[in-house]
Amino acid sequence: MAVRADDIPVPRGRPRLAGRVREWLDQESILGPVFVTPALLLLVLLVAYPFLMALYFAMSNAFIGRPSEFIGIRNFVRLWDSDAFRQTFQNAFVFTGIAVAFKLVFGICLALLLNEQLWFKRFIRGAVLLPWVIPTALSTLGWWWMFNSLYSVVNWTGIAVGFMDPPGPNWLGQKYYAMTAVVTVNVWRGLPFFAITILAGLVAIPRELYEAAEADGAGPVARFWLITLPLLKPVLAIVVLFSTIFTFSDFNIVYVLTRGGPINSTHLFATLSRVVGIDTGRIGEGAAISLYLFPLLVFVVWAQLRFVRKQAY
């Protein structure tokens, strides 16, 4: 078939426009904003705007399916009259404090062990990290079964070993045991993050420092306190800050394991806010409860920006 003149593309109006767009997009001051726009739109519409809504809800008597009125900070103040809220406030600090402390201490131990010469290194790392990648809601179901009041395998083992008297504690039905259970699952799930991140920090410490210290007669304990710990500090700071905010705002574990019970003794802000905001429909009050997470978030962001990013660059 012969090629007709019409088939040969001739640059006309449109290609010139395309060329101009191309040239335009090659400028950093234009390409930058273009590239950033989708993310920016998303964050403004679905993060910043809902946040403002949360502020408004929290200062209104919003109730599902009813027009709301502005009532100022009355929600925030009135919450303190509620036993459930005061208990939740206390729980949040107890839960976060204990869980983060355990994760930090065990995380350092585990990282030190993982940093040794090991057989099956890949397998061990894979096993250690597993609790962190499996969907929390599902793995917590496994724990729920392990803490079952009749068939608890924890109690069975405890009794078999002689740690517990039959029938053993009713883990999810008694106040302090329930908190212990919730903290245990949180530590179980969060430990891999600590261990693997701290391990990365350990690997980065120059070997020569240890060799020099050993030559000067420093034992393993001295080397840990004088070299390892000080040099790990930046990594530890990041991990603790990160974990604090995500432990404080935890929802999945408590929701699946105890639903906040018995008698609110394991409720956290997120779970109480769901009960009040969704189950009973008092959106205003629910939003006020979840906004109690905000001051801690501000602190963590401030600390990260102030100390951590400065070191990273």
Added chain:
Amino acid sequence: MAVAKRPRLRKLTMHLLLVPFLVFALFPFYHMALTSLKQDRELYDRHAVPLIIRQGPTLEHYGKLLWDTEFLTWTKNSLIVTVLATSVSVVIGTVAAYALARLRFFGVDTFGTGIFVTYLVPTSLLFLPLAQVVNWLGLGDSKWALVVTYPTFLVPFCTWLLMGYFRTVPKEVEECAMVDGATRIQALLRIVLPIAIPGLVCAALFAFTLSWSEFIYALTFTSSSDQITASVGVTSELIRGDIYFWGSLMAGAVLGSVPIVILYVFFLDYYVSGLTAGAIK
């Protein structure tokens, strides 16, 4: 002899010390899988040893889960939501990360800080107002609500992770291409992205894992049996008044984790590197 023996003894001690950690990490999974394979008769026998199967394994619970419940629908929903949310977020995150890592323009620093701040915002802070937004969009009780809202935490994560990767790609490589007449977009597509493939894989893996595991949004924004995801379906629909449901409940927890486990086995190293990169950079 003594010198040669010592390191081996040390190695052995280290392995012994690791055992409690490994048991702690793995036992819940072992017990879950075991329960899902046990016959009811043995499962609810309080005199039986709960650590092993004595009376022979059964697939009865899995059968019940697959044929008598909507489990397959929930899994399909999870897959749709996860694949779509992940793809959208990786694309949006890639261009934003490139802009943050390489381009200088008005407001770039503010935007970078904004991304970092939203990266730290927990999902439990905003689920109430987001539920309203979802209703206004006409997506109440629909899995599409999840496709729309999951990028709010996936995009900051992907952007942050990829920004770190793009910074490790030497600027010169790209500049060479541009000197040879490539535009910035061509340089990005043909030079930078191929080099950053490990980073892209990592971002996609984490985004997939995060959205597959997401729970509070899925629980709040969807409720009908044909719209919920696997996590929500297993935790809410399988638990009925009847107490003899543990076998299929554990089967659901096992099967609901399978996609993540498969990815995990193949891409373990990416998980390890992504975990440290995400936190430190």
